[in-house]
Amino acid sequence: MLPELQKQFMDGLLRKDDRVYKQLDGRIRSAQQQLDIYRNSYQGGLLKAMKDIYPVTQRLLGGEFFEAMCLRYITQTPCQSLDINKYSETFAEFAEQFKPVDELIYLSDVIRLEWGWHRAYQTADITLEDFTPLLSFDSAKLQSLYLSLVPSMTLLASSYPVDLIWSANQNGQADTPENINLDIKPRYFTIWRNGFDSHIDLIEPDLFEFLLSIENKLNLGAIQNNNSNFEKHLVTCLQRSYFSAYHF
Amino acid sequence: MIARNPISGVGIGLRAEHYEYVKREKPTTPWFEVLIDNYLGHGGQIQQHLRDFSELYPLTFHGVGMSLGSCDPLNKNYLGLLKKAINTYQPALISDHLCWTGFQNEYVHDLLPMPYTEEAAQHVADRIIQAQDYLNTQILIENVSSYMQYRTSEMSEAEFVAYVCELADCHLLLDINNIYVSAFNHQFDAKEYLALMPENRIKEMHLAGYEEQGDYLLDTHGQTIHAPVWELYHEAIKRFGARPTLIEWDNDIPEFQVLQQEANKAEQILDRAQTHAA
Numbered sequence A: 001m002l003p004e005l006q007k008q009f010m011d012g013l014l015r016k017d018d019r020v021y022k023q024l025d026g027r028i029r030s031a032q033q034q035l036d037i038y039r040n041s042y043q044g045g046l047l048k049a050m051k052d053i054y055p056v057t058q059r060l061l062g063g064e065f066f067e068a069m070c071l072r073y074i075t076q077t078p079c080q081s082l083d084i085n086k087y088s089e090t091f092a093e094f095a096e097q098f099k100p101v102d103e104l105i106y107l108s109d110v111i112r113l114e115w116g117w118h119r120a121y122q123t124a125d126i127t128l129e130d131f132t133p134l135l136s137f138d139s140a141k142l143q144s145l146y147l148s149l150v151p152s153m154t155l156l157a158s159s160y161p162v163d164l165i166w167s168a169n170q171n172g173q174a175d176t177p178e179n180i181n182l183d184i185k186p187r188y189f190t191i192w193r194n195g196f197d198s199h200i201d202l203i204e205p206d207l208f209e210f211l212l213s214i215e216n217k218l219n220l221g222a223i224q225n226n227n228s229n230f231e232k233h234l235v236t237c238l239q240r241s242y243f244s245a246y247h248f
Numbered sequence B: 001m002i003a004r005n006p007i008s009g010v011g012i013g014l015r016a017e018h019y020e021y022v023k024r025e026k027p028t029t030p031w032f033e034v035l036i037d038n039y040l041g042h043g044g045q046i047q048q049h050l051r052d053f054s055e056l057y058p059l060t061f062h063g064v065g066m067s068l069g070s071c072d073p074l075n076k077n078y079l080g081l082l083k084k085a086i087n088t089y090q091p092a093l094i095s096d097h098l099c100w101t102g103f104q105n106e107y108v109h110d111l112l113p114m115p116y117t118e119e120a121a122q123h124v125a126d127r128i129i130q131a132q133d134y135l136n137t138q139i140l141i142e143n144v145s146s147y148m149q150y151r152t153s154e155m156s157e158a159e160f161v162a163y164v165c166e167l168a169d170c171h172l173l174l175d176i177n178n179i180y181v182s183a184f185n186h187q188f189d190a191k192e193y194l195a196l197m198p199e200n201r202i203k204e205m206h207l208a209g210y211e212e213q214g215d216y217l218l219d220t221h222g223q224t225i226h227a228p229v230w231e232l233y234h235e236a237i238k239r240f241g242a243r244p245t246l247i248e249w250d251n252d253i254p255e256f257q258v259l260q261q262e263a264n265k266a267e268q269i270l271d272r273a274q275t276h277a278a
């Protein structure tokens, strides 16, 4: 009885299934009105969360348009996380398919950047493993090693200067992207947090490839075969604390 | 079950907007309630704030993540994080709501009322027992504001609340504003509701402001506490005696001093009740 009631309510709230109406006592207000109050509150809660995560996107689109776009997303995308801070992970992909913003070619990457920034801030702290034993490993042992990126890290490649658009819209400044030259070479970033400080590091394409291979769980032997600057990158990453752990 | 440190007087719900002010001015607020879900599983500055405030003030933990009324299995990951935070910070009280917040991995992040049936009471009480056993402490469950009523209900909300507390042997966080809002929305008598509450289980009360929405009241926590809620609070304190009381504010959050003024008003009501009792 109770599971069925909860199922019907969720279907009513999220998928406009009206089976739940017959479960509700409509003597004071109609079943539809009762459900609408909860639907508004649900959508309002997620909208508030998205406004907090995407201030730059909101500024680029204007408040009203941004809200309408979020509500469209919210209607299509039920919240599947107990932690509301994890909601809207797929908003960038939604934006890519969302016709009305077609002309804002950089928008989905700005969304990815803001999501990465939010994620970096929220992610739980971890203790970094001690990497000094690596120094004593012979080359065969190193080749079979796997590394993990710090969990706060997001890798982002963009054809647009999304970092410049992002910084131009911080601290109450608003710079229109028209003032930023969009016609530049692709840019590569790691967005991550070290202690209390979140970073957006602009990195070389080759280092980006290296990090991507690590994220894709290749061992160092496989990475070395494809990346001639392998050793340089390994040292850079260790110096910058990009890794959290290693295993074989 | 572990006995927790007692608190008294009128606390304030800690919000990010007031972090800096509270750290700088160290107001005389006797305790703060933290919305613990905002800290669980998060790191960096977020955790640091919790550490800082736990050193400055007694804290209570208030959550929505247990979803005690849901038919999903209890979320062990959430409970594990909560237990760790309880062991680290030793909050004076730990509370969640008498409601469900999602089903089959879809979450509404809202407090959905239970049908007031024997089946629902047994179900939610059983989960409260499991949670209390796991956390090794008694918890408080809070009565929620509601905007819907189920046809299948077999008892009143007040009877249901009292019954579940009894079945689960848990404590009660009596939200006075929520009683008033639900009483208005569902046309029941708030004072009769109070009369049914299990006096010895009430360990805390909540006060907040609602919003008028035409023919119903919405529990927005975005305004000062309304006159009829003060009146009902007065009534509750007269009936049950002084209880730790919290001022909650979640939307359009004003300067900290506005919350302090509300806390002072509640403090006066508590003081008057104590002089009468003496």
Ligand SMILES: [Fe+2]
Pocket: B142, B175, B206, B248
């Ligand atoms: Fe409350």
